[in-house]
Amino acid sequence: MKKTFKMIDLDCANCAAKMENAIKGLDGVNDASVSFMTQKMTVDADDARFDAIMKEVVKVCRKVEPDCEIVL
Amino acid sequence: MTRKQKKTLRRILFAFALLVIAALLPTIWLPGPIPLLSEARDQNGCGAYALARWPLFLIPYLVIGWDVLWKAVRNIKNGQVFDENFLMSVATIGALVIGEYAEGVAVMLFYQVGELFQSVAVHRSRQSISDLMDIRPDYANVERDGQLVQVDPEEVQVDDIIVIKAGERVPLDGTVLEGASALDTAALTGESLPRDVEAGDEVISGCVNLTGLLHVKVSKPFGQSTVARILDLVENSSEKKAQAEHFITKFARYYTPVVVFAALALAVIPSLVTGQWGIWVPRALNFLVVSCPCALVISIPLSFFGGLGGASKQGILVKGSNYLEALAKAGIVVFDKTGTLTQGAFSVTAVHPEEGMEEGRLLELTALAEQFSTHPISKSIVAAWGGQPDQSRAVDVEEIAGHGVRATVDGHTVLAGNPKLMDRENIQITTSHDHSGTTIHVAVDGKYAGHLVIADRPKEGSAQALRELKEAGVRQTVMLTGDARGAAQAVAEELKLDGFYAQLLPGDKVEKVEALLQGKNPKENLVFVGDGINDAPVLSRADIGVAMGALGSDAAIEAADIVLMDDDLRKLPVAVRIARKTLAIVRQNVVFALGVKFLVLALSVPGYANMWMAVFADVGVSVIAILNASRMLRAK
Numbered sequence: 001m002k003k004t005f006k007m008i009d010l011d012c013a014n015c016a017a018k019m020e021n022a023i024k025g026l027d028g029v030n031d032a033s034v035s036f037m038t039q040k041m042t043v044d045a046d047d048a049r050f051d052a053i054m055k056e057v058v059k060v061c062r063k064v065e066p067d068c069e070i071v072l
Numbered sequence: 073m074t075r076k077q078k079k080t081l082r083r084i085l086f087a088f089a090l091l092v093i094a095a096l097l098p099t100i101w102l103p104g105p106i107p108l109l110s111e112a113r114d115q116n117g118c119g120a121y122a123l124a125r126w127p128l129f130l131i132p133y134l135v136i137g138w139d140v141l142w143k144a145v146r147n148i149k150n151g152q153v154f155d156e157n158f159l160m161s162v163a164t165i166g167a168l169v170i171g172e173y174a175e176g177v178a179v180m181l182f183y184q185v186g187e188l189f190q191s192v193a194v195h196r197s198r199q200s201i202s203d204l205m206d207i208r209p210d211y212a213n214v215e216r217d218g219q220l221v222q223v224d225p226e227e228v229q230v231d232d233i234i235v236i237k238a239g240e241r242v243p244l245d246g247t248v249l250e251g252a253s254a255l256d257t258a259a260l261t262g263e264s265l266p267r268d269v270e271a272g273d274e275v276i277s278g279c280v281n282l283t284g285l286l287h288v289k290v291s292k293p294f295g296q297s298t299v300a301r302i303l304d305l306v307e308n309s310s311e312k313k314a315q316a317e318h319f320i321t322k323f324a325r326y327y328t329p330v331v332v333f334a335a336l337a338l339a340v341i342p343s344l345v346t347g348q349w350g351i352w353v354p355r356a357l358n359f360l361v362v363s364c365p366c367a368l369v370i371s372i373p374l375s376f377f378g379g380l381g382g383a384s385k386q387g388i389l390v391k392g393s394n395y396l397e398a399l400a401k402a403g404i405v406v407f408d409k410t411g412t413l414t415q416g417a418f419s420v421t422a423v424h425p426e427e428g429m430e431e432g433r434l435l436e437l438t439a440l441a442e443q444f445s446t447h448p449i450s451k452s453i454v455a456a457w458g459g460q461p462d463q464s465r466a467v468d469v470e471e472i473a474g475h476g477v478r479a480t481v482d483g484h485t486v487l488a489g490n491p492k493l494m495d496r497e498n499i500q501i502t503t504s505h506d507h508s509g510t511t512i513h514v515a516v517d518g519k520y521a522g523h524l525v526i527a528d529r530p531k532e533g534s535a536q537a538l539r540e541l542k543e544a545g546v547r548q549t550v551m552l553t554g555d556a557r558g559a560a561q562a563v564a565e566e567l568k569l570d571g572f573y574a575q576l577l578p579g580d581k582v583e584k585v586e587a588l589l590q591g592k593n594p595k596e597n598l599v600f601v602g603d604g605i606n607d608a609p610v611l612s613r614a615d616i617g618v619a620m621g622a623l624g625s626d627a628a629i630e631a632a633d634i635v636l637m638d639d640d641l642r643k644l645p646v647a648v649r650i651a652r653k654t655l656a657i658v659r660q661n662v663v664f665a666l667g668v669k670f671l672v673l674a675l676s677v678p679g680y681a682n683m684w685m686a687v688f689a690d691v692g693v694s695v696i697a698i699l700n701a702s703r704m705l706r707a708k
Contacts, residue, residue, distance in 0.1 A: 004307075013366060013370035013373060013374075014155075014156070014324055014365055014370075017369060020321075021321075033311045035311065036370070036373055037198060037373050037374060037377040042308070063150040063151065063152065064150075
């Protein structure tokens, strides 16, 4: 399943790249993309565990930029 | 400016005032020594104690830098060591420790100014791009119980009737039932000429109704409407990243740690050798400031984003930065003929009567004989004649499949068709012309009377588009067509194409494209341009598939990588130019940013660069790179 989320206060382009890498490394994530310009994140992950995976995604993003909020 | 940005601006001004005060304040004498806060000074020849300068500078430093320090601490806790907050903190604290108070505060201040500027610039470009793409309709007027109410376009169902007033945006695709108006399609196609619509015409969501009141029967739900599809496509386009973007984020991953370790080495090794810590540590601090990768990382997606936005303003939808990047390297452009280079409509290009027959008479007889046929060729003959079809003048009309038509017109037996028909009727073709296009031979009363030439005319802008493509650096232009060789050759010669392949079946087109792909230079890309009908396999096989005239054609939007919203081939060279310009800006930014950074690094080692230059190499460069990238928004 592929879903797009809006991000609020994604302030730095390098952080976006770091988040993207971190999300791609998560178990069950097939592909991910974080766009600094559109302030959006697309996650392609296993259907069955999608919600659990999204929790992980939020966690790793918070590590990179704690001020950035993901609108789920 | 957003509220957050305004707050930062106030903080910067406040800190700047404090810094000026701290720098200008006269020496404050103390009655006695206070640990840490006082320093021994010479006052009129006697030893005395004065207030140390560092607490005075610490105030503006904390005002301007507390959030950077806080973020640095927090990120280290999260395992993100090499982020810019940490690097700035270490560099400025280092400056304070070695006694460069004013410099330490000023660097932090300058850094914050740069960050603010960067955030404003990015915000602006983001805003102007989303304004460009502002085609989403807010509401639809639906008649409910005799009253016109505004509803969300998503709630409107197929076959509902919506009312569009002058000045409103068409919310959903549909057919006009009542009313006539002019529609502004500029937001979708970049075409400034309004399009006239009247009852029976289709209207496309996203256009703006300029003049009249329209009643429209909805043909598609909002989710499948043109505007929803376009928005979807545009919004997802930043997902497909260009190689340059991947390269730079990868580069940033290694660049920062390498520079940080180089800084460490520069601080420690020469100092151990020479013992001059006071010289080498400040030089190393410069390294830390320069090691932030943000200028690089920000300017590249911004340039691509600007390129995508600039293109969509021209009615060119590019489905991702990677396609823009690929298009910049377009070397071979392959065109489908019908509907792409040519109008896809037949017209009579020549009338050649034999001796004893007149041009007008020949056309009239043929047109009357052909008037019942629905074949496009027959229609073009009737159109060329221009007279009123009169069914009473033609009797005994017989269509002979694969041959032509036989009819009695005004008492004369007229045969019109291909050479096979003439053969069948034992009529000698007494002309030896070899024409481009389709030839219709005509015999009257058993005698050869002449022939008409029917061809598909090139589109108005085709020749110009091909010329401009060559100017934009395309090496080879090739046409593929299912048409006969003669017809293809004529078009190829008229448009000055480099090559053509005729009489191809749909499957052959894929093979030809494969062959061209094999033969091309590995550094260049092959672009296929089609109208999106029947050529989906070729579109997907080419390096870049371009569909044109896609307004309203779902299949084309689906299959292509780049979509030209209207029928104008001249948009293709525009797209190539935008792609090249985007890539040029990307290159400029990378070279400039890296160049300045490496220069400052190199100058820092022998001590020629101070921390001011280092901060410029960080935020100054990123601001310049952002301004450079924002040029793409005005690209033509």
